[in-house]
Amino acid sequence: MIELREVTKRYRDLTAVNRLSLHVGRGEVFxxxxxxxxxxxxxxxxxxxxxxxxxxxxxxxxxxVAVDPMRAKALMGxxxxxxxxxxxxxxxxxxxxxxxxxxxxxxxLDQRVDxxxxxxxxxxxxxxxxxGYSHGMRQRLVMSAAILHHPDVVIVDEPMVGxxxxxxxxxxxxxxxxxxxxxxxxxxxxxLGVAEEVCDRIGIIHKGELIALGTKExxxxxxxxxxxxxxxxxxxxxxxxxxxxxxxxxKS
Amino acid sequence: MTDDFLHLLYPSWRSLWSRKRGDRESGAFxxxxxxxxxxxxxxxxxxxxYRVLSYFQGVEVIGTVLAVKLLxxxxxxxxxxxxxxxxxxxxxxxxxxxxxxxxxxxxxxxDAIYLAKFVETLIGSSWMIVLFGLPVFGAYGVVYKASWTYxxxxxxxFVPLLVIAAAVGIICTMGLVRLFPARKxxxxxxxxxxxxxxxxxxxxxFLQPERLFDAADRNRLLHFLAAVTPPSSAYLxxxxxxxxxxxxxxxxxxxxxxxxxxxxxxxxxSLTIGIWVEKRFYMDGWMRSQEAGETRIAVPAWIHRAAxxxxxxxxxxxxxxxxxxxxxxxxxTTQWTQLLxxxxxxxxxxYNFRVLDLKQVPLATVYLQNLLAFLNTxxxxxxxxxxxxxxxxxxxxxxxxxxxxxxxxxISMARLVWSKFWMYLVPLLVxxxxxxxxxxxxxxxxxxxxxxxxFTMAFLTAGIVGLGIGLGAVYPRxxxxxxxxxxxxxxxxLYMILAMGFVALTVFLEAWPVNAIFTSTFAGIEMxxxxxxxxxxxxxxxAILSLGVCLFPVxxxxxxxxxxxx
Numbered sequence: 004m005i006e007l008r009e010v011t012k013r014y015r016d017l018t019a020v021n022r023l024s025l026h027v028g029r030g031e032v033f034x035x036x037x038x039x040x041x042x043x044x045x046x047x048x049x050x051x052x053x054x055x056x057x058x059x060x061x062x063x064x065x066x067x068v069a070v071d072p073m074r075a076k077a078l079m080g081x082x083x084x085x086x087x088x089x090x091x092x093x094x095x096x097x098x099x100x101x102x103x104x105x106x107x108x109x110x111x112l113d114q115r116v117d118x119x120x121x122x123x124x125x126x127x128x129x130x131x132x133x134x135g136y137s138h139g140m141r142q143r144l145v146m147s148a149a150i151l152h153h154p155d156v157v158i159v160d161e162p163m164v165g166x167x168x169x170x171x172x173x174x175x176x177x178x179x180x181x182x183x184x185x186x187x188x189x190x191x192x193x194x195l196g197v198a199e200e201v202c203d204r205i206g207i208i209h210k211g212e213l214i215a216l217g218t219k220e221x222x223x224x225x226x227x228x229x230x231x232x233x234x235x236x237x238x239x240x241x242x243x244x245x246x247x248x249x250x251x252x253x254k255s
Numbered sequence: 256m257t258d259d260f261l262h263l264l265y266p267s268w269r270s271l272w273s274r275k276r277g278d279r280e281s282g283a284f285x286x287x288x289x290x291x292x293x294x295x296x297x298x299x300x301x302x303x304x305y306r307v308l309s310y311f312q313g314v315e316v317i318g319t320v321l322a323v324k325l326l327x328x329x330x331x332x333x334x335x336x337x338x339x340x341x342x343x344x345x346x347x348x349x350x351x352x353x354x355x356x357x358x359x360x361x362x363x364x365x366d367a368i369y370l371a372k373f374v375e376t377l378i379g380s381s382w383m384i385v386l387f388g389l390p391v392f393g394a395y396g397v398v399y400k401a402s403w404t405y406x407x408x409x410x411x412x413f414v415p416l417l418v419i420a421a422a423v424g425i426i427c428t429m430g431l432v433r434l435f436p437a438r439k440x441x442x443x444x445x446x447x448x449x450x451x452x453x454x455x456x457x458x459x460x461f462l463q464p465e466r467l468f469d470a471a472d473r474n475r476l477l478h479f480l481a482a483v484t485p486p487s488s489a490y491l492x493x494x495x496x497x498x499x500x501x502x503x504x505x506x507x508x509x510x511x512x513x514x515x516x517x518x519x520x521x522x523x524x525s526l527t528i529g530i531w532v533e534k535r536f537y538m539d540g541w542m543r544s545q546e547a548g549e550t551r552i553a554v555p556a557w558i559h560r561a562a563x564x565x566x567x568x569x570x571x572x573x574x575x576x577x578x579x580x581x582x583x584x585x586x587x588t589t590q591w592t593q594l595l596x597x598x599x600x601x602x603x604x605x606y607n608f609r610v611l612d613l614k615q616v617p618l619a620t621v622y623l624q625n626l627l628a629f630l631n632t633x634x635x636x637x638x639x640x641x642x643x644x645x646x647x648x649x650x651x652x653x654x655x656x657x658x659x660x661x662x663x664x665x666i667s668m669a670r671l672v673w674s675k676f677w678m679y680l681v682p683l684l685v686x687x688x689x690x691x692x693x694x695x696x697x698x699x700x701x702x703x704x705x706x707x708x709x710f711t712m713a714f715l716t717a718g719i720v721g722l723g724i725g726l727g728a729v730y731p732r733x734x735x736x737x738x739x740x741x742x743x744x745x746x747x748x749l750y751m752i753l754a755m756g757f758v759a760l761t762v763f764l765e766a767w768p769v770n771a772i773f774t775s776t777f778a779g780i781e782m783x784x785x786x787x788x789x790x791x792x793x794x795x796x797x798a799i800l801s802l803g804v805c806l807f808p809v810x811x812x813x814x815x816x817x818x819x820x821x
Contacts, residue, residue, distance in 0.1 A: 048820075048821065051663050052662070052663065053659065053662050053663060053820070053821055054820045054821070055820070072665075073665045073666075073667060074665070076663060076664060076665040077665040079663070081659075081663035083659055083663075087655070087656035087657050087659065088657050088660070089579065089583060089655075089657045089660075091582070091583050091586040091587065092579065092582060092583065096579070096582060099575070100575050100576075100578070100579045101575075101660070101664070102575070103571050103572060103574060103575020103576075103578075104572055104575055104576075104660075104661070104664035104665070104666050105664060105665065106571045106572065108571055132586075148660070
């Protein structure tokens with residue numbers, strides 16, 4: 004469903020993503036992990052059509068995002084890490100605006116808006132201006148907007164930031180539910196527990212290069228087999244053992 | 256405390272330095288344009304003051320009196336502007352700035368924060384007023400051949416004057432925030448300032464000041480000005496500042512040193528009083544400012560329904576953009592204040608034509624009516640451009656940080672930009688055509704002139720809107736908090752210059768055909784076919800120019816938005 008072919012992104016002298024190739028299938032929840040500055044957000048923005056790769060190509064549903072961005076974007080729903088929204092629209096107006104952009108109209112839109120406010124627990128706030136929403140409420144609203152048009156692919160950058168435990172649980176179950184319906188979820192996260200719990204496969208990016216890819220068990224083997232939790236595997240693969248030593252030192 | 260105070264200023268200095276470096280990297284052309292405009296403005300201010308003062312100097316007996324009165328008025332105006340500017344800046348610096356949460360969480364004394372914010376407010380609110388005040392005082396020095404002591408006194412006197420204005424402004428702000436929450440104070444102040452300006456503007460215009468410039472009355476006016484007492488008082492710092500300068504300018508007896516010391520001691524006292532007020536009121540006010548939201552203006556539901564109805568002809572995506580933009584526009588209080596200014600501008604514009612008495616002019620009235628109507632098209636074009644810079648140019652920038660939502664949706668940048676173009680073209684066309692039709696009606700012009708004005712205005716408006724939307728997309732400012740600030744950037748300045756140039760060029764292109772038509776009409780001579788061909792050619796050229804000015808920037812803007820990466 005998502006295919007990255009030798010994707011490279013350079014900013015002047017800095018190579019943020021280097022010859023990244025990846026395939027994510029239909030009905031898969033894919034976790035994209037990496038330390039800060041590894042190239043996760045850049046990759047996600049390239050898939051979502053917000054940035055162009057310097058080299059290589061990205062296909063979503065078989066459509067090249069750079070060649071036919073409108074058709075590719077119609078298949079996707081995007082959730083950014085920071086939910087900046089139009090502050091002086093109400094939650095309902097925002098969803099109706101997004102509906103218009105994705106050409107969801109009339110009764111179909113009315114029904115979907117009701118459904119999403121109910122699902123995300125925002126029913127009582129639908130007529131409130133977004134400027135009055137908390138960070139978690141905004142995040143929920145953005146998620147509603149992203150899945151409003153029943154996209155085949157959901158691209159998520161840091162889905163758990165600012166969510167309360169109920170919100171986090173809701174999001175995890177929504178991702179799994181999307182997957183059972185044959186939809187694809189591509190998410191980057193720092194919350195390794197979430198990746199461990201929700202993702203079918205995980206890719207780890209470090210300094211712009213994909214250094215590991217597979218199920219948790221496959222990653223465990225790649226990390227020489229002595230780590231059992233994703234956190235330890237991640238730290239081993241990204242050279243974060245130093246951090247573990249620091250934590251041990253602080254404990255002592 | 257001194258260390259903390261200096262340390263707190265460090266981020267501001269560094270940001271300023273980085274911004275300057277960023278400006279240097281952003282291109283020599285941009286810098287050259289801004290620099291040239293600054294110099295032109297400076298030179299213009301200097302020249303205007305120089306001419307007025309030279310004229311005063313030539314008036315016997317009361318010339319010097321007039322110059323002193325003018326200086327007195329100017330210093331009062333400067334001081335008032337400085338105080339008001341400080342009130343507005345202090346609201347942001349002391350209550351609304353995001354960094355305050357971090358600063359107040361630090362183990363730094365509130366006095367150090369107060370002083371750092373004091374300096375920030377003083378510089379932020381005064382630099383522009385001082386910069387453009389200098390040519391005024393420079394003109395005084397040149398006209399009255401002042402010695403270097405005068406220039407030294409201007410610079411030295413300015414320092415305590417600025418400190419006093421900042422302290423008074425900040426104290427006023429702290430008082431206002433005691434009465435209203437900070438966010439509401441900002442809006443109330445803005446609205447009051449705009450209402451004040453609008454009323455002053457309307458009042459001045461309705462007094463018909465042009466009557467005073469009747470040749471017979473001019474002498475009376477000068478004597479009146481000489482007799483009038485400016486709103487100054489011996490207790491005002493602006494008066495002390497003036498008293499520092501007058502003896503050095505006009506070789507009159509006086510006590511400049513005493514007045515300078517008055518300024519300096521008051522500046523130090525005002526700083527101390529400021530700290531005392533800060534200790535009593537600041538923290539309480541700041542904490543309250545965290546709690547209150549912005550004012551909501553309840554727009555009647557029928558306006559939204561009307562907007563939704565009007566956007567029906569658009570396709571789904573464009574309709575979504577238009578409906579969203581109309582809602583955001585109606586809910587933004589800064590846009591409301593701008594609408595007030597616009598309304599005042601239109602009223603005065605039409606009033607000017609209403610009171611125009613052409614019968615007093617010893618020229619063929621019909622010819623003059625039509626000449627004025629022709630020039631009026633250009634004037635209405637300038638007014639439309641002035642309106643467009645406030646509302647049309649920011650159309651893309653108002654997407655703000657939420658622009659990602661549109662970028663990630665399957666809507667092309669072309670559709671987005673064209674939706675905005677049509678959305679703004681319709682109201683601006685109504686405005687500009689109303690201006691020319693009503694003013695032509697007041698002038699009782701011929702049907703031909705009316706038709707030509709309507710034709711020209713339609714093309715001018717399309718060009719002005721296209722240029723505004725296009726350049727707004729080429730130079731978007733998505734991260735500006737206040738919409739009014741979007742119209743003050745480099746792109747906006749460039750837009751204003753190009754729009755004015757476009758209007759002037761259109762008037763120039765149409766001047767010959769209009770003259771040809773009216774000369775032959777009033778002389779009762781049939782126009783030759785070849786002249787008609789030239790007339791039609793000129794008008795066609797105007798239309799082509801307008802379409803070019805409309806289309807090219809829009810396409811440029813679309814390309815730039817498509818290439819833009821977050």
